[in-house]
Amino acid sequence: MNLTKGEQTKQNLIETAAKLFLKKGYSNTGINDILQEAKISKGSFYFYFSSKKELGFEVANYYGEIVLHNWLEPLSNNPWDVFINKMVSFIKRTDKAGKYFGCPIATLGLDIVFVDNDLSNVYANGIKKLIDIFSNSLQISGLTKDNADIVARKAFALYEGHTLYYRISKDKSAFDYMLKDLLSLV
Secondary structure, three states, rough: OOOOHHHHHHHHHHHHHHHHHHHHOOOOOOHHHHHHHHOOOHHHHHOOOOOHHHHHHHHHHHHHHHHHHHHHHHHOOOOOHHHHHHHHHHHHHHOOOOOOOHHHHHHHHHHHHHOOOHHHHHHHHHHHHHHHHHHHHHOOOOOOOOHHHHHHHHHHHHHHHHHHHHHHOOOHHHHHHHHHHHHHOO
C-alpha cells in the first residue's frame, strides 16, 4: 500500500512513539523525545495529534494490529503445540536481534495503568484479545470453549510471568521455561 507523504509522517510518529514507549515507558517519553527520534517538527506532531494521549491511543492500535491481528491471531489457527513453538521461536529470534522488550500490550498497559484510565482500558482490551487468541488455538487443539478459556487465562499468566522475569533478569532461560510450561497446559 502506497502512503502519501502525510500518511508516512503520521506512521513514522506512531512507530517512533511505539518504540520509545516500549523502551523507556510512556511516562518517561516526552513529545520532544519522539520528535527528535522521528526527526519531525513540533508543528507536524500537532498537525496529526492533539496530545501525547491521542498518540498513545494510536500506539495501542498499532500494537494491536501488528502483534495481535497480523501475527498471533493468524498463528492461533494452528494446534496449541505449533502455535506456542512458533510464538516462542519468534520471541527468541527477536531477543537475539536485540529487539525484544516483552509483550508491548502488557508492558505499556502496566506503565499506563496509573497514568490514564482511558488508555489503560485500551490495553486491557488488548490483553483480553490475547487471551481470546490463546483460547482459539486451544479450541483447535480439541478443548471445549469453556475449558479453552480457563486454560487460556493460565497460559496468559505463564506467558507474562516468564516475560516479566526475563525483562527484570535478562535470563534467556525464561523463554525455554515459557515454552515448556505453555506446552504442558495441553
